[in-house]
Amino acid sequence: MDKLKVLDGELVKNYLAGNEKSFEILIKRHKQRVYNFIFSKVLDRDITEDIFQDTFIKVINTLKRGKYNEEGKFLPWVMRIAHNLIIDHFRKSNRMPTFKNTDEFDIFSVLGDGELNAEKQLIKEQILSDVRKLVDELPEDQKEVLLMRMYKDMSFKEISESTGVSINTALGRMRYSLINMRKLIDKYNVILVN
Known part of the structure; x- marks a missing residue:
C-alpha cells in the first residue's frame, strides 16, 4: 500500500x-x-x-x-x-489576543480558518446583492451610466458615444447616480462594510 x-x-x-x-x-x-x-x-x-x-x-x-x-x-x-x-x-488564560486590522495585517489572514473565509465571502456576496438592489432603484438614465462606468469599465467618452449624449451629460448622470446611491444607502440603512 x-x-x-x-x-x-x-x-x-x-x-x-x-x-x-x-x-x-x-x-x-x-x-x-x-x-x-x-x-x-x-x-x-x-x-x-x-x-x-x-x-x-x-x-x-x-x-x-x-x-x-x-x-x-x-x-x-x-x-x-x-x-x-x-x-x-x-x-x-484570560488573555484572548486582540488584533487590529491595518494595511499590513488582516485578522482573517491570521486566523486562516476556512469558516471565517466562507463567512467573509457570504458578507461580500450580501453586500454585492444589496448594491445591485440599490442600483435597480436608480432612474434608468443614471443606472445605465453607472453600470457602464462601474461594471463595464467604460470611459465617459465611450459612455457618451454609446448613449448619444454629451460627455458633460454622462458625467452629470454619474454624479447624480452616486448622490442617489448615497441617499438609498441611508434610506435603507444598508451597511457596506466587509
Whole structure:
C-alpha cells in the first residue's frame, strides 16, 4: 500500500476498521501543518505540544464515537478542532489576543480558518446583492451610466458615444447616480462594510 496515494478518507475508514497504522500515517502526513498552525497562534512550544496532543486525542475520540462525517476533508476538520482548542486555551488564560486590522495585517489572514473565509465571502456576496438592489432603484438614465462606468469599465467618452449624449451629460448622470446611491444607502440603512 503506497502511503502517499491513499486518500485521508480511506485511511480514516481503515483506522475505524481497526487498522491503527492508518492513523499513524494520517498523523505523519499532517503533523507539521497542524503543529505549525498551532504554534503560529500561541507562540510557545510547550503550549503548542499540549494543544497538538489534545487535538489528536479529540480527533481519536470523535472518530471512535462515529461522529466524523467530513468525507474527504480530514485536514480542515482537524484544523478546526485545533483552532477551537487554541481559543479555549486563550479563554482559560484570560488573555484572548486582540488584533487590529491595518494595511499590513488582516485578522482573517491570521486566523486562516476556512469558516471565517466562507463567512467573509457570504458578507461580500450580501453586500454585492444589496448594491445591485440599490442600483435597480436608480432612474434608468443614471443606472445605465453607472453600470457602464462601474461594471463595464467604460470611459465617459465611450459612455457618451454609446448613449448619444454629451460627455458633460454622462458625467452629470454619474454624479447624480452616486448622490442617489448615497441617499438609498441611508434610506435603507444598508451597511457596506466587509
